[in-house]
Amino acid sequence: MLSNLTKPLSRSLVSKANANPVGRRFKSTPFPSDHSNAEGTFLSQVKEYFDKAAGLTDYPQGLLKQIETCSAMVEVSFPVKMGDNHDYQIFHGWRAEHSHHRLPTKGGIRYSEAVDEQEIKALAALMTYKCAVVDVPFGGAKGGVKLDPKKYTANELEAITKAYAQALIDKNFISPGLDVPAPDMGTGPREMGWIMQTYKAAYPSNIDAAACITGKPVSHGGIRGRTTATGLGVFFCLKEALRTPYVLEKTGLTGGIEGKKVVVQGFGNVGFYAAKFCHKAGAKVIAIAEYNGSVYNENGVDPDDAFEFFRKNKTFDGYTKGKFLPTSREVLEINCDVLIPAALEGEVNAQNAERIKAKIIVEAANGPTTPKAEAIMEKNGVFVIPDLLANAGGVTVSYFEWLKNLSHMRFGRMTKRYEESKWANLVTSLEKSSKTTWSEEERKLISYGAGEEELVNSGLEETMITSFKEVLDTSIAKKTNMRTAAYVVAVSKVANTYLDLGL
Numbered sequence: 001m002l003s004n005l006t007k008p009l010s011r012s013l014v015s016k017a018n019a020n021p022v023g024r025r026f027k028s029t030p031f032p033s034d035h036s037n038a039e040g041t042f043l044s045q046v047k048e049y050f051d052k053a054a055g056l057t058d059y060p061q062g063l064l065k066q067i068e069t070c071s072a073m074v075e076v077s078f079p080v081k082m083g084d085n086h087d088y089q090i091f092h093g094w095r096a097e098h099s100h101h102r103l104p105t106k107g108g109i110r111y112s113e114a115v116d117e118q119e120i121k122a123l124a125a126l127m128t129y130k131c132a133v134v135d136v137p138f139g140g141a142k143g144g145v146k147l148d149p150k151k152y153t154a155n156e157l158e159a160i161t162k163a164y165a166q167a168l169i170d171k172n173f174i175s176p177g178l179d180v181p182a183p184d185m186g187t188g189p190r191e192m193g194w195i196m197q198t199y200k201a202a203y204p205s206n207i208d209a210a211a212c213i214t215g216k217p218v219s220h221g222g223i224r225g226r227t228t229a230t231g232l233g234v235f236f237c238l239k240e241a242l243r244t245p246y247v248l249e250k251t252g253l254t255g256g257i258e259g260k261k262v263v264v265q266g267f268g269n270v271g272f273y274a275a276k277f278c279h280k281a282g283a284k285v286i287a288i289a290e291y292n293g294s295v296y297n298e299n300g301v302d303p304d305d306a307f308e309f310f311r312k313n314k315t316f317d318g319y320t321k322g323k324f325l326p327t328s329r330e331v332l333e334i335n336c337d338v339l340i341p342a343a344l345e346g347e348v349n350a351q352n353a354e355r356i357k358a359k360i361i362v363e364a365a366n367g368p369t370t371p372k373a374e375a376i377m378e379k380n381g382v383f384v385i386p387d388l389l390a391n392a393g394g395v396t397v398s399y400f401e402w403l404k405n406l407s408h409m410r411f412g413r414m415t416k417r418y419e420e421s422k423w424a425n426l427v428t429s430l431e432k433s434s435k436t437t438w439s440e441e442e443r444k445l446i447s448y449g450a451g452e453e454e455l456v457n458s459g460l461e462e463t464m465i466t467s468f469k470e471v472l473d474t475s476i477a478k479k480t481n482m483r484t485a486a487y488v489v490a491v492s493k494v495a496n497t498y499l500d501l502g503l
């Protein structure tokens with residue numbers, strides 16, 4: 001994909017692009033994101049959001065400072081033997097534990113060439129606030145290694161991941177009770193499995209070792225529903241917004257997801273599932289933007305079909321069920337009802353905010369909108385569901401996985417059959433008393449006992465809806481936007497924890 005990117009646009013692509021839905025000539029998207037120079041670092045942006053919300057609370061300045069400050073940070077450099085000549089390559093990684101007000105701390109591990117100390121600190125702070133918004137009883141953390149995973153083989157990635165995990169273990173920055181990582185950009189169940197293996201090798205007698213990490217493969221103590229969780233949580237937030245009269249009035253949209261035009265940027269774990277659930281509910285996913293180009297179809301694209309093509313070809317170029325656009329960021333400006341940025345931070349910034357036409361933005365990525373962009377879009381009436389609420393489904397289900405690992409049993413195992421027989425008996429009684437016979441299908445529908453995935457998804461939906469309402473109520477009460485309201489909710493919960501405990 002990177003090699004595609006660095007290639008100059010061919011003439012045919014440029015001329016195709018001139019007739020594009022954005023209505024102007026595409027430029028290639030720079031990498032890493034170029035917004036941070038002009039609009040401050042990601043960390044300074046998170047601080048700006050925090051300070052704005054803190055100003056709406058009455059907590060003492062010292063307490064607010066404590067909440068905002070990163071508690072602990074480790075930087076590790078580790079050698080790994082690479083390539084045919086088995087020479088060492090040195091890798092650099094970080095892990096930030098932003099807040100210890102609750103333990104363990106929690107947050108993903110990112111593999112990207114853009115990873116640096118300030119990014120990891122910003123992401124760790126967001127984790128603290130995110131956990132508080134959705135009442136997940138953890139402090140915030142984040143880790144990352146500066147590398148492009150696409151440049152390494154699976155064997156090399158295994159060696160790098162295990163070396164990074166060992167470095168974190170050596171510094172006590174990973175353990176079921178202290179700091180529990182999870183997937184983020186560039187990592188997934190495979191990497192989580194390698195980290196768990198490394199931890200178990202270091203602590204073979206720790207019966208709770210599997211709880212040292214979440215997002216693992218189900219065969220190794222992972223939970224059904226974690227892979228889809230972040231995207232599904234994004235969908236639940238959008239669904240709730242589209243049935244809330246206040247939001248409909250503000251945006252001028254009609255209720256319900258069906259028929260809504262959705263644009264998704266970033267077609268990885270989060271973007272794919274967000275697109276899939278929207279499509280399943282009847283929305284039209286009219287554009288999907290990947291790093292090396294996008295697909296556009298006014299009548300909607302089937303995310304499963306597009307994903308299958310993308311998986312095989314590593315590009316949308318050549319996909320016949322939509323028009324190929326050789327760009328990513330400009331797709332954010334397409335005329336649509338809902339925009340779901342699910343890639344990098346800073347993609348919606350002062351340079352493009354004025355041209356965003358979506359009525360609702362659901363921030364599936366962490367930090368996709370800069371403060372300057374937010375101010376412009378607020379003026380233009382765009383309703384933004386912020387990252388610390390919208391993408392909290394991942395950590396919510398990670399919490400369920402951690403609980404599963406500590407209880408050493410899958411959810412529903414004790415209750416599924418019991419529920420089924422109880423409901424089956426009720427149906428039989430109803431049949432007898434009403435002298436009717438229910439079809440096998442009706443019986444099944446009523447008496448089906450919930451298994452792990454149903455319970456997880458139900459817990460996720462409950463969490464997202466309750467949190468959305470709490471943030472919306474705060475936004476109305478404080479006369480502020482959803483992001484500031486979410487930060488107010490988070491700051492208040494963390495501050496009260498400190499006040500109850502003593503600092």
Ligand SMILES: NC(=O)C1=CN([C@@H]2O[C@H](COP(=O)(O)OP(=O)(O)OC[C@H]3O[C@@H](n4cnc5c(N)ncnc54)[C@H](OP(=O)(O)O)[C@@H]3O)[C@@H](O)[C@H]2O)C=CC1
Pocket residue numbers: 001029183184185186187230265266267268269270271289290291292328329342343344345364365366391392394395
């Ligand atoms: N995984 C999770 O559970 C959670 C993730 N998030 C956030 O969601 C976002 C996405 O994470 P996730 O889906 O896990 O990561 P993945 O690595 O699975 O996917 C990210 C995708 O975005 C693509 N991408 C990167 N840069 C751009 C760009 N400029 N334009 C378009 N596409 C781009 C990547 O392409 P390529 O492969 O070519 O680089 C990749 O396909 C991140 O901000 C992450 O922090 C938030 C909460 C939880």
Ligand SMILES: O=C(O)CCC(=O)C(=O)O
Pocket residue numbers: 106107108109130180181182183184214215366391392394395396398
């Ligand atoms: O699942 C988790 O613990 C954390 C997920 C994450 O990194 C995030 O929400 O940004």
